[in-house]
Amino acid sequence: MIESFPFYLSLVVAIILLIMLANKLKVAYPVLLVIAGLLISFIPGIPAIKIDPELIFIIFLPPLLYEAAWAISWKELWKWRRVIGSFAFIVVFLTATTVAFVANYCIPGFSLALGFLLGGIVSPPDAVSAGAILKFVKVPKRMSSILEGESLLNDASSLIILRFAMIAVATGQFIWHEAALSFSWMLVGGIGIGLLIGWIFMKAHKHLPTDANMDTILTIVAPYIMYICAEEVHSSGVLAVVSGGLLLSNHRHRILSASSRLRGINVWESFAFVLNGLVFLLIGLDLPEITSGLEGVSLSSAIGYGLLITGVLVVVRILSAYGAVIITLIARNYITVADTRSPGFKAPLILGWTGMRGVVSLAAALSIPLQLYPGGPDFPQRNLILFITFIVILTTLLLQGLTLPFIIKKVNMPSFKDHLPDDEADELIKRQMAQYTLEHITKNYGEMLKTSPFLQNIHDKWQGKIGDDAQIKISPEVKLAYIDILNEQRLWLIDQNHGNQYDEDVIRKHLMRIDLEEERIKYTH
Structure with missing residues (x-):
């Protein structure tokens, strides 16, 4: 590790230079970082990069989710809660189910359980990717709020699918009532633990004699404690971080001094900047590990399967976006909805085209064990699942990330006038x-x-x-x-x-x- 330290230090410098180049080219920096990672991985003598999924889930994910929870508007999140909830949970389950049946039918050797496993991995759009891409395109506030809110919550639902699909693959059975109880606990337990720990930190900020430095350190520690505590009791660490982050964010002006808020903004912007950059660069750098384990299927066939699954994801998301509009237009006759006006065909098209996948999907794929159980047979299709996931991430980032600004410009999004200019x-x-x-x-x-x-x-x-x-x-x-x-x-x-x-x-x-x-x-x- 010490021998490779100069290499990792050079990666940080490379990230800064690449993001400067991305800003100059008016390109979303995740796209450029992934491409750069791919190119760097082909350089002879470059140290082999092996992404530890625990590194992503424990080190990277909590602070990035927490930062996103502080940045999002609670008012907008609540206003569009039905649409956000449907995309974060219902659409994720629908997408995973569709991927499962397509994979089972089209990919040789893929059982339905393996299909659900793949679906759980690739179904959620990535919070980091969505946030980074949206900084470079101008969309109506309602759309950015829906996308940001969805990407904060959908990791929880996808990881739930992943957990039960792995059990089904290993045991050959799926017990619905146990899955329902476990899902309920992950949902309620994750939110409850996040709110409880958030409340404790809120009291610590308010009543302890802290200064700006101490307050900033507490905000860095908080998401890790929320995530680890929730995961230890087998609930959702993602929901714990998001709920706790939203609670503290909503009370920031009551618990933090002006000095703490200003200092915290500066520290968190730099912290998130480095983490985001490393996350996308690591995706590209991990290519040699992903391709080295690809056996029993040709590279062209594996790429074809990846593009097929990508197509399924894009189509299902676009259809779901239009379906959500239709359901809302019907529901407005019976319940109060956030907006009774029809958004037309343009808004659902953009909403459907913003499903970039990211590092959480890759970490989820890498978390699949090498063997079904210790000393047992190899986990079936693990390497192919990992490669398909990589193709999905690469394709959605490049295709949708690069074309989104052009599509938004061409469709001429309407001004919904949710707020004053x-x-x-x-x-x-x-x-x-x-x-x-x-x-x-x-x-x-x-x-x-x-x-x-x-x-x-x-x-x-x-x-x-x-x-x-x-x-x-x-x-x-x-x-x-x-x-x-x-x-x-x-x-x-x-x-x-x-x-x-x-x-x-x-x-x-x-x-x-x-x-x-x-x-x-x-x-x-």
């Missing part, structure tokens, strides 16, 4: 917050306003008269008053987020401005 919302928030702030100052600090040049200057600035308060001396009492005013602004913004008028990203931008102002004022004399 960002510019308009930004100006409206500024005006309303200024009015609220002036009323708060007049009501609570009227006497201080008469004697404090700093508060007078702030008062005038919000009235639009002047804007430079850097040269004005501030007493400790005025500084405390100003921090209280900033906190009132923060609470007012959080209250505005409960409605649908503003996009939560706009609200978060203004909250960050307040955090920055609070940090600035702390160091002003």
